[in-house]
Amino acid sequence: DADVTQTPRNRITKTGKRIMLECSQTKGHDRMYWYRQDPGLGLRLIYYSFDVKDINKGEISDGYSVSRQAQAKFSLSLESAIPNQTALYFCATSSGSTGEQYFGPGTRLTVT
Amino acid sequence: QKEVEQNSGPLSVPEGAIASLNCTYSDRGSQSFFWYRQYSGKSPELIMSIYSNGDKEDGRFTAQLNKASQYVSLLIRDSQPSDSATYLCAVETDSNYQLIWGAGTKLIIKP
Numbered sequence: 742d743a744d745v746t747q748t749p750r751n752r753i754t755k756t757g758k759r760i761m762l763e764c765s766q767t768k769g770h771d772r773m774y775w776y777r778q779d780p781g782l783g784l785r786l787i788y789y790s791f792d793v794k795d796i797n798k799g800e801i802s803d804g805y806s807v808s809r810q811a812q813a814k815f816s817l818s819l820e821s822a823i824p825n826q827t828a829l830y831f832c833a834t835s836s837g838s839t840g841e842q843y844f845g846p847g848t849r850l851t852v853t
Numbered sequence: 854q855k856e857v858e859q860n861s862g863p864l865s866v867p868e869g870a871i872a873s874l875n876c877t878y879s880d881r882g883s884q885s886f887f888w889y890r891q892y893s894g895k896s897p898e899l900i901m902s903i904y905s906n907g908d909k910e911d912g913r914f915t916a917q918l919n920k921a922s923q924y925v926s927l928l929i930r931d932s933q934p935s936d937s938a939t940y941l942c943a944v945e946t947d948s949n950y951q952l953i954w955g956a957g958t959k960l961i962i963k964p
Contacts, residue, residue: 781861783941783956784897799951831896840885840945842952844896 744768745845747832753851760819762848764832772835773815774842775799775807777828784831790815791837822852855880857944859955868964872929874940876955879923882947886918888927889941891957897941901927932962 745766754760764773775787786799788807796809804826808816819826832845856879866872874888885904889897901916903909903925909916915928925944929936942955 781956783954785954786951789951829894837950839902840950840952841887841899841902842943843899847894847896849894 743846745832745834745843747830747845747848749848750846751849753853754822755853756823758822760822760850762817762819762830762832762850764815764817764845766813766832766834766845768834768836768843769812770834770836770843771812772837773809774833774835775805775815775817776831776833777801777826778831779828787817819850822850824852826850827852855944855946855953857942857953857955859940859942859958861956862959863961864958865961865963866932868932868934868962870932872932872936872960872962874927874929874942874958874960876925876927876942876944877923878925878942878944878953880944880946880953881920881923883920883944884947885945886916886925887943887945887952888914888916888925889943890936891939891941893939900940929960934962934964936960937962 774789776784790796790809806818830848833842835842888901891897903916913930917926939957941957943952
């Protein structure tokens with residue numbers, strides 16, 4: 742079984758709709774991250790969490806919110822989706838001791 | 854602003870040759886450096902971590918770090934068509950332990 746899972750894997754939604762992307766991990770890591778990737782661009786950090794009570798904004802948090810329900814679960818919400826939020830979204834985890842991050846398979850989100 | 858720079862490529866290398874990928878970074882206090890491989894439409898996969906100056910070898914991969922020059926590289930020996938992918942360089946910042954990502958170098962191995 743995959744260590745980091747994301748649901749859904751693909752989603753098409755309309756402008757203005759609320760969307761939630763979910764991430765679960767079995768690696769036992771404390772740190773979790775949400776990134777987006779646009780074609781030809783690098784990974785950009787949306788939010789990160791070092792533990793259940795520690796949630797921080799990344800470089801592009803506007804239009805997004807997150808919830809850390811448990812050590813193993815970290816959800817990303819788009820309150821009112823807009824077309825320029827069409828992207829590939831990745832969840833990642835890290836133990837913190839090495840800095841190494843491990844990624845889920847990604848969610849391809851299309852906002853029409 | 855802290856930055857990680859990579860040549861976007863594509864870098865075309867014959868099968869069996871050595872592929873050399875380069876990355877420079879701006880945060881002089883960075884201590885941890887990573888190379889990831891990403892196939893089109895897939896998630897990044899960690900290949901190598903390096904924390905000390907010098908070379909680190911793992912199979913066909915060698916990471917090289919020069920903190921004085923703020924430079925990290927990845928060498929792939931005996932390149933295979935399956936190595937064709939985008940290679941991302943990531944550097945951990947000294948201030949808040951986040952990874953700053955390069956935009957990636959697209960590598961094409963020609964049979």
